[in-house]
Amino acid sequence: MGLLDRCKELFKTSNLYEVLGINKEATEAEIRRSYYKVSLKVHPDRAPEDPLATEKFQVLGKLYAVLSDKEQRVVYDEQGVVDEESDVLSEDRCWEDYWRLLFPKITVQDILEFEKKYKGSDEERQDLIQLYMQHEGDMDAITASALCCSQEDEPRLCSIIQAAIKSGEVKEFPAFTQETDKKKRARRKRADRERQEAEEMQKEMGLGDEDDSLVMMLQQRQKSREQNFNSFLSDLEAKYSKPSGKSQKSKRGKK
CATH class of the missing domain: 1.10.287.110 (DnaJ domain)
Known part of the structure; x- marks a missing residue:
């Protein structure tokens, strides 16, 4: 068949x-x-x-x-x-x-290196603008979907979106420009709760260095926002995977 x-x-x-x-x-x-x-x-x-x-x-x-x-x-x-x-x-x-x-397995070090290059890059900006348009300015959905995003990143991300609106690059969505303080506080509270739970889990397991802390953060994110966590890894693996096709064949043939 x-x-x-x-x-x-x-x-x-x-x-x-x-x-x-x-x-x-x-x-x-x-x-x-x-x-x-x-x-x-x-x-x-x-x-x-x-x-x-x-x-x-x-x-x-x-x-x-x-x-x-x-x-x-x-x-x-x-x-x-x-x-x-x-x-x-x-x-x-x-x-x-x-x-x-x-799709080689993504390691903690891969994530750390990606995050370092990604934050502040033009690629991050383009992805953010796309999320803004896709979710029509809903910051809950945007921050939940954005790669390498934490509560501390929100002011920086908002400023990028605001600049794009001001320049006319994207339309103005009321969900973003008229977001209530109550909704912002709820998002901060939710992020604080997730961070606290991750820290408690980290202490219980006796972890302390940066890599272990990142693992705990990812584990907690998986627990609280599994769909978005899996999407993050999927996007990362698929986006930075090795190319396939004839180029791979030619490389193997040269060995």
Whole structure:
């Protein structure tokens, strides 16, 4: 059975883009990020209750291999077919190894280094503006979704948004410009409570250095805001994962 038929059987659609929840115009980065998030849901280790998890995971690997290969993607986009005999869909490939090559595990040090480069960068600003527009100025949703964001960052983030509004770059949303003091206090109180709980957990476990403190912060964030925490790691892994396709093949061939 070919890839398109397997997609139809396992994901109820033979459209490769629909399986990933994206459209045909998606960028390479968007395809990679969507592949990561969808494949994570059916990873055999994470979805043991799904008897078809392994098959779905393998099919998603093949799907991504096609869409991440420029020549294969052009053929699929123009003709709606997949070259089942291509090296891209090699049957002897270990799709678990392929996935881990693309998405190596994120360590505490990786997060620390990313945070150092990300904060204050143009990338952070662009992401923040996008979140502002997406959530129509709701700072609760913005701060919950922003990468590497803590209560201490809020004044800085607000100033970035205010400057963008003043320059006409983005529209003015009442949820942001007219946010009540009561809502701001509630957000601060919630952040203080999360920080206090993390500190208590840290003391109970006898942790003290910076890396351990970060681990505790992340564990507490996972406990209190699991969806956003997982989204943070997903975005980080997918955004800074190794490129795939022919470039990887050529590198291996040179060894």
